[in-house]
Amino acid sequence: MTHPDSPTFTLGELAEQLDARLVGDAGRRVSGLATLRDATPDQVAFLANRAYFKDLPGTRAAAVLLTPELGEECPVARLELANPYLAYAALSRLFDPLASRAPGGIHPSAxxxxxxxxxxxxxxxxxxxxxxxxxxxxxxxxxxxxxxxxxxxxxxxxxxxxxxxxxxxxxxxxxxxxxxxxxxxxxxxxxxxxxxxxxxxxxxxxxxxxxxxxxxxxxxxxxxxxxxxxxxxxxxxxxxxxxxxxxxxxxxxxxxxxxxxxxxxxxxxxxxxxxxxxxxxxxxxxxxxxxxxxxxxxxxxxxxxxxSSGTGAMKNAQWRKNAVRFKQLDDLAKRLARLEKSGRGG
Amino acid sequence: MTHPDSPTFTLGELAEQLDARLVGDAGRRVSGLATLRDATPDQVAFLANRAYFKDLPGTRAAAVLLTPELGEECPVARLELANPYLAYAALSRLFDPLASRAPGGIHPSAxxxxxxxxxxxxxxxxxxxxxxxxxxxxxxxxxxxxxxxxxxxxxxxxxxxxxxxxxxxxxxxxxxxxxxxxxxxxxxxxxxxxxxxxxxxxxxxxxxxxxxxxxxxxxxxxxxxxxxxxxxxxxxxxxxxxxxxxxxxxxxxxxxxxxxxxxxxxxxxxxxxxxxxxxxxxxxxxxxxxxxxxxxxxxxxxxxxxxSSGTGAMKNAQWRKNAVRFKQLDDLAKRLARLEKSGRGG
Amino acid sequence: MTHPDSPTFTLGELAEQLDARLVGDAGRRVSGLATLRDATPDQVAFLANRAYFKDLPGTRAAAVLLTPELGEECPVARLELANPYLAYAALSRLFDPLASRAPGGIHPSAxxxxxxxxxxxxxxxxxxxxxxxxxxxxxxxxxxxxxxxxxxxxxxxxxxxxxxxxxxxxxxxxxxxxxxxxxxxxxxxxxxxxxxxxxxxxxxxxxxxxxxxxxxxxxxxxxxxxxxxxxxxxxxxxxxxxxxxxxxxxxxxxxxxxxxxxxxxxxxxxxxxxxxxxxxxxxxxxxxxxxxxxxxxxxxxxxxxxxSSGTGAMKNAQWRKNAVRFKQLDDLAKRLARLEKSGRGG
Missing domain, CATH: 2.160.10.10 (Hexapeptide repeat proteins)
Incomplete structure (x- = not known):
């Protein structure tokens, strides 16, 4: 979601802020952040996790934050840097409409x-x-x-x-x-x-x-x-x-x-x-x-x-059978030990 | 609890609101809802769960919401309809004192x-x-x-x-x-x-x-x-x-x-x-x-x-014995498999 | 932490409040509570749990709340009574700066x-x-x-x-x-x-x-x-x-x-x-x-x-093995019973 009050920046300004290598039009203005999949042409996307590499070729983003080794794969402008997730965090704060609000002073009702x-x-x-x-x-x-x-x-x-x-x-x-x-x-x-x-x-x-x-x-x-x-x-x-x-x-x-x-x-x-x-x-x-x-x-x-502790969810019918056995667990273990002993003894 | 500000209704009004068949005095006025057990003679009760059927004969309610097939068992006036629990929900909103409050406008301190x-x-x-x-x-x-x-x-x-x-x-x-x-x-x-x-x-x-x-x-x-x-x-x-x-x-x-x-x-x-x-x-x-x-x-x-997941509570002494076995569970399973194999092999 | 607004008391006043036997200077003034270990010379400490007995010899507290049988071991002044933990609770309320605040009336903004x-x-x-x-x-x-x-x-x-x-x-x-x-x-x-x-x-x-x-x-x-x-x-x-x-x-x-x-x-x-x-x-x-x-x-x-129920945390690698066995528990129990039967039968 691009907030109506979000500030806007040029790709050149972002490259400078992030100390990134920009490949693309430095004057292009962008107004927000989104995923590779959802980004509109006025938004910046990022690729920080290989699981989303599949979304790179089809992205409509204005530019993508990514590592230099993936640069060649990027179909749009790009901002290359070592840690795209950290860069995404930095950009998110830049685009935060709360951050740019002027302080309101002491409200008369306070x-x-x-x-x-x-x-x-x-x-x-x-x-x-x-x-x-x-x-x-x-x-x-x-x-x-x-x-x-x-x-x-x-x-x-x-x-x-x-x-x-x-x-x-x-x-x-x-x-x-x-x-x-x-x-x-x-x-x-x-x-x-x-x-x-x-x-x-x-x-x-x-x-x-x-x-x-x-x-x-x-x-x-x-x-x-x-x-x-x-x-x-x-x-x-x-x-x-x-x-x-x-x-x-x-x-x-x-x-x-x-x-x-x-x-x-x-x-x-x-x-x-x-x-x-x-x-x-x-x-x-x-x-x-x-x-x-x-x-x-x-x-x-x-x-x-x-x-860790605990156990993950399973179907209730299966769980009921196992959970009731949990109450017999010490007994089961003792019976197993007896069997082992008798087996060895025999 | 009948709230002091609860609105009141006649049984006839309730029958109309709920589209129910009333057997009883349409002019009788009631001022709240309660369980079959707790209802006073100015309250309506409901029977939505067979577990509470035992409370029906002794109820002192003004009237009871129930299904037609149970009507004959009801010792007091009754409102017959297909889904008494839904009808109870509808009545609860009718008797809600909050619902009938006039809106207060914008408070000067807001x-x-x-x-x-x-x-x-x-x-x-x-x-x-x-x-x-x-x-x-x-x-x-x-x-x-x-x-x-x-x-x-x-x-x-x-x-x-x-x-x-x-x-x-x-x-x-x-x-x-x-x-x-x-x-x-x-x-x-x-x-x-x-x-x-x-x-x-x-x-x-x-x-x-x-x-x-x-x-x-x-x-x-x-x-x-x-x-x-x-x-x-x-x-x-x-x-x-x-x-x-x-x-x-x-x-x-x-x-x-x-x-x-x-x-x-x-x-x-x-x-x-x-x-x-x-x-x-x-x-x-x-x-x-x-x-x-x-x-x-x-x-x-x-x-x-x-x-589902998890296990239900048991006495602590029993639980301690079983919980410690949980940490051995993989070992127990392997030992059991070995025994089975040796048994078959023998 | 001794709060700046904490009230102060003499050991004599505390002994009277707590109905304790004071061994020490009744006129000594104290301004707060602390553990045996952390108490400064203007604070009272308490010994309510034998686990902390080791901290008694080195305490710098003005006085210690303890039971009479431990009195001789106390290196500083002492307040002897049957239940030092209850006494600590009572003193904590005495030293609570909130408790001594004068009521503020109805604030004009309320x-x-x-x-x-x-x-x-x-x-x-x-x-x-x-x-x-x-x-x-x-x-x-x-x-x-x-x-x-x-x-x-x-x-x-x-x-x-x-x-x-x-x-x-x-x-x-x-x-x-x-x-x-x-x-x-x-x-x-x-x-x-x-x-x-x-x-x-x-x-x-x-x-x-x-x-x-x-x-x-x-x-x-x-x-x-x-x-x-x-x-x-x-x-x-x-x-x-x-x-x-x-x-x-x-x-x-x-x-x-x-x-x-x-x-x-x-x-x-x-x-x-x-x-x-x-x-x-x-x-x-x-x-x-x-x-x-x-x-x-x-x-x-x-x-x-x-x-009790549940199981305590263990290393994740160990836990994974055991947790997966939990889903097989009913099966394990049945296999064990079969083995026992075949053993007895043979």
């Missing part, structure tokens, strides 16, 4: 407490609330309906989309992107039991997000019980993710949708958790661990690599 | 951008925000605290409950119902890795919802990376559901709570996904697929039917 | 409908909405951006953090704590199918929360179809939890993050559901049931105890 410190070119949207003691760095955007709790600090260039909640005393680094409905700094889940009922443990810690962190829609990161919940630099968190109190996530890790991490677990750097993965509390995952979708991790993982 | 186009009898609740370029069809209700992002379009008769977020450039059909806390059009989860760190891929696509779509509390539907995320007509989505970028859901499909669907997966028409089901990315599910609760689907499903 | 009944010392934050017919008990705090739907009632001493949504006709007991982004009373997921398409069943029931209930960030509790969804007293619900229509949860039960409970299921008293647990609809769990993380429960549980 409530900004006296004494809040706002940097240069800060935008606070309609109906937003900025409580006392808050610090917003330069060019921070606080979307409509957001609430920034007392004494929180948000670093320069961060953007909070609509209806984000940042609770009190939260620290967020630079260039963060927080999507609508996410909650940073709600209470962790802590109670003491007296044998009959629960007694709340006030959650006195905070949440610290590094630089370049992204948090998806409706995700929640709870504040620490005593120390802080800590999210490293360049950590990317998808939608509907739950991060419990005192969790630590190392730099550059990525968590897909619906991940849940229980209290005090530490995830290393450069880890990747698939959708719906659950990590028990008080575990350690070392750097470079990948866990596939919907796996349950109940023990620490101290060696990098790919880990 | 912020509606100049140039937004609002149809007839539109309601925009307190503290809501309607950004520039938005189009709201006739009789759209935007609840308190909602934010409607720039250039979005919402079809006639749609109702957004409180604190819903619709991001920029989203298209929503007619008669949609969006529940509180849901987010339509947050960014999809897209990043390019340069070997050391992540680079954001701006999500330039949008979200398109068909007519008669319902989205539950705290659910999120992410915008597409290039093309749109597309939800068909009459698709029903429960609470806490996550739908990633560029997913397509066919008409009349239903997704129960906590479902997660990864990027670019296509779900057919008339599909039903149970609670907590996870679908990997880039899959195709054909029309008429049902997946039972908490199943993981990692391969496309090209034949209609019921699919 | 929209409070005429006829809403507000108790003494109620606070309604900026941009919040309180609809017609609402009753707020004494000392209720409604955070910034919250929406309280028509005719709802919230009991004395309850605190709603920012951006909470309470829909119409919801009843909440005393001392509730509702965290940001949670939604109480959205529609349950109910539709009748006519063979071609879905027809909405209006959700005419409500939600009733008992006293001392806590609900985490971004959790949702749906309203009943006819009767109410009922959450007992002292029930603690973590973040990202989904509770469907007409569910009943017994007193003192605790639900960890990402739990999903389908419609009409009844959970007993003193139950504990681990993170990501899924309960099918129309089940009964008796009192005292514990279910471990990410288990799927598809049958009622009528005996107290610990229940």
């Amino acid at each position: 409530v900004v407490a006296e004494g809040a410190r706002l940097g240069e070119r800060v935008e606070v949207g309609p109906q937003a609330v900025v409580e006392a003691g808050v610090t917003l760095g330069d060019e921070v955007v606080v979307g409509p309906g957001c609430v920034i709790g007392a004494d929180s600090r948000i670093g320069a260039g961060s953007r909070l989309h609509a209806n984000v909640t940042v609770c009190h005393g939260v620290v967020i680094g630079e260039r963060a992107i927080l999507h609508s409905g996410c909650v940073i700094g709600g209470d962790g889940f802590g109670f003491a039991h007296d044998g009959a009922r629960w007694h709340k443990i006030a959650q006195l810690g905070g949440v610290v997000l590094g630089d370049d962190v992204e948090v998806g829609s409706c995700s929640s990161i709870d504040r620490g019980a005593l120390g802080d919940t800590v999210i490293g630099n360049d950590v990317k968190i998808d939608s509907q993710v739950q991060i419990a109190h005192n969790v630590q996530i190392g730099d550059h890790s990525a968590l897909a949708g619906c991940v849940g991490i229980a209290g005090s677990t530490r995830v290393g750097k450069h880890c990747m958790l698939g959708g719906g993965v659950g990590l028990s509390g008080h575990l350690t995952l070392c750097d470079g661990v990948q866990v596939t979708g919907m796996s349950l991790v109940t023990n620490s993982i101290l060696e990098p690599g790919v880990y | 912020v509606v951008a100049e140039g937004a186009r609002l149809g007839e009898r539109v309601e925009v609740g307190p503290q809501a925000v309607v950004e520039a370029g938005v189009t709201l069809g006739d009789e759209v209700v935007v609840g308190p605290g909602c934010v409607i992002g720039a250039d979005s379009r919402i079809g006639a008769g749609s109702r957004l409950h409180a604190n819903v977020t619709v991001c920029h450039g989203v298209v929503i059909g007619e008669r949609a119902i969006l529940h509180s806390g849901c987010v339509i059009g947050g960014d999809g989860f897209g990043f390019a890795h340069d070997g050391a760190r992540w680079h954001k891929i701006a999500q330039l696509g949008g979200v398109v919802l068909g007519d008669d779509v319902e989205v539950g509390s705290c659910s999120s539907i992410d915008r597409g990376a290039l093309g749109d995320t597309v939800i068909g007509n009459d698709v029903k989505i429960d609470s806490q559901v996550q739908i990633a970028h560029n997913v397509q859901i066919g008409d009349h499909s239903a997704l129960a709570g906590c479902v997660g669907i990864a990027g670019s997966t296509r779900v057919g028409k008339h599909c039903m996904l149970g609670g907590g089901v996870g679908l990997s990315g880039h899959l195709t599910l054909c029309d008429g697929v049902q997946v039972t609760g908490m199943s993981l689907v990692t391969n496309s499903i090209l034949e209609p039917g019921v699919y | 929209v409070v409908a005429e006829g809403a009944r507000l108790g003494e010392r109620v606070e309604v934050g900026p941009q919040a909405v309180v609809e017609a017919g609402v009753t707020l008990g004494d000392e209720v705090v409604v955070g910034p951006g919250c929406v309280i739907g028509a005719d709802s009632r919230i009991g004395a001493g309850s605190r709603l953090h920012a951006n909470v949504t309470v829909c119409h006709g919801v009843v909440i007991g005393e001392r509730a704590i509702l965290h940001s982004g949670c939604v109480i009373g959205g529609d349950g997921f109910g539709f009748a199918h006519d063979g071609a398409r879905w027809h909405k069943i209006a959700q005419l029931g409500g939600v009733v929360l008992g006293d001392d209930v806590e609900v985490g960030s971004c959790s949702s509790i749906d309203r009943g179809a006819l009767g109410d969804t009922v959450i007992g007293n002292d029930v603690k619900i973590d973040s990202q939890v989904q509770i469907a229509h007409n569910v009943q949860i017994g007193d003192h039960s605790a639900l960890a993050g990402c739990v999903g409970i389908a419609g009409s299921t009844r959970v007993g008293k003193h139950c504990m559901l681990g993170g990501g647990v899924g309960l099918s609809g129309h089940l009964t769990l008796c009192d005292g049931v514990q279910v471990t993380g990410m288990s799927l429960v598809t049958n009622s549980i009528l005996e107290p105890g610990v229940y």
Whole structure:
């Protein structure tokens, strides 16, 4: 979809921006990005995955981002560079209509407490609330309906989309992107039991997000019980993710949708958790661990690599037969061992 | 529960509305709906499932919705029709106090951008925000605290409950119902890795919802990376559901709570996904697929039917023994094959 | 983290509050809580778990909460009492900077409908909405951006953090704590199918929360179809939890993050559901049931105890081999039985 407000560029400008070798008309103007298959003649396409090579000959794109060795195959203008997927990422940001909007200032309906410190070119949207003691760095955007709790600090260039909640005393680094409905700094889940009922443990810690962190829609990161919940630099968190109190996530890790991490677990750097993965509390995952979708991790993982649990879907009739056998598995194993023994013995 | 503001009707009026055969006093006035067991003498009950037949003789309801062949068994007045469950659905909407509220107009505290186009009898609740370029069809209700992002379009008769977020450039059909806390059009989860760190891929696509779509509390539907995320007509989505970028859901499909669907997966028409089901990315599910609760689907499903994965809960002590055997399963299978071979050989 | 606004106390005051035996300087002033390891000389630490006994000799805390039998081992001042973890919970609430804030009254930007009944010392934050017919008990705090739907009632001493949504006709007991982004009373997921398409069943029931209930960030509790969804007293619900229509949860039960409970299921008293647990609809769990993380429960549980399902993560290469065998499990079991029979026969 080419957005009506998308900026336009010439191929020459793009080649310069991307440091790419342009083969084609430098003056040709383009207004958006698309796949090889869907691109119209005013759009740029990209070839980053050999699976889509088959779409190259028929593309109607104005130009294609690709590696030099595929250049000869391209039926239209081309921008040659080493990593077309990275170049696609860079172009996507260039064509993003949000990125080129002028900051809107403080909307008259916003409530900004006296004494809040706002940097240069800060935008606070309609109906937003900025409580006392808050610090917003330069060019921070606080979307409509957001609430920034007392004494929180948000670093320069961060953007909070609509209806984000940042609770009190939260620290967020630079260039963060927080999507609508996410909650940073709600209470962790802590109670003491007296044998009959629960007694709340006030959650006195905070949440610290590094630089370049992204948090998806409706995700929640709870504040620490005593120390802080800590999210490293360049950590990317998808939608509907739950991060419990005192969790630590190392730099550059990525968590897909619906991940849940229980209290005090530490995830290393450069880890990747698939959708719906659950990590028990008080575990350690070392750097470079990948866990596939919907796996349950109940023990620490101290060696990098790919880990999995669960079983894939099959027809229900077949599944019923197998699932009932799972409950007999220990018995089956013992019977097998007996048979082996009797066989050897006989 | 009969709500204090519920409207009341006579049995004669209900018979006419439902095109049912009334056996009983057409002038009797009723003020609500309940189960056969709980109904008070001013309420209507229904018998749609044979499991509740046992509750029929003792019911105190004013009248019962049921099929003609059960009519003789009914101890009170009755409304006979072919599908009592559908009739119950129709009556529930008739008795809904929300449905009969007069539209509230534009609340003075709402912020509606100049140039937004609002149809007839539109309601925009307190503290809501309607950004520039938005189009709201006739009789759209935007609840308190909602934010409607720039250039979005919402079809006639749609109702957004409180604190819903619709991001920029989203298209929503007619008669949609969006529940509180849901987010339509947050960014999809897209990043390019340069070997050391992540680079954001701006999500330039949008979200398109068909007519008669319902989205539950705290659910999120992410915008597409290039093309749109597309939800068909009459698709029903429960609470806490996550739908990633560029997913397509066919008409009349239903997704129960906590479902997660990864990027670019296509779900057919008339599909039903149970609670907590996870679908990997880039899959195709054909029309008429049902997946039972908490199943993981990692391969496309090209034949209609019921699919499942996982195993049901058992006592922990028993489970521990079986779960540990799961890690030996391949070994057990090989040992069994060896035994079979030696047996045949002997 | 010692919050800048934390109140301070003398050890003597703490001993009196906790009914503890103080061994040390009653006049020493402390300003916060920490672990044995992290405590600075102005903080109190606690020893509630023998696993941390090793941190006792080296602690720099001003004083330690511990049991009398460990008193002699303590290198600093001590507060002796029977249950140090409960005492820690009590102190955490004492040191909570939120607890000592003066109520803020009704913010001028809040929209409070005429006829809403507000108790003494109620606070309604900026941009919040309180609809017609609402009753707020004494000392209720409604955070910034919250929406309280028509005719709802919230009991004395309850605190709603920012951006909470309470829909119409919801009843909440005393001392509730509702965290940001949670939604109480959205529609349950109910539709009748006519063979071609879905027809909405209006959700005419409500939600009733008992006293001392806590609900985490971004959790949702749906309203009943006819009767109410009922959450007992002292029930603690973590973040990202989904509770469907007409569910009943017994007193003192605790639900960890990402739990999903389908419609009409009844959970007993003193139950504990681990993170990501899924309960099918129309089940009964008796009192005292514990279910471990990410288990799927598809049958009622009528005996107290610990229940589990699923399998833990292992290396992907190993997992692939075992997971494929799971699909052969019924076949393996039959082959084993045949071997046993032939062995006995021979």
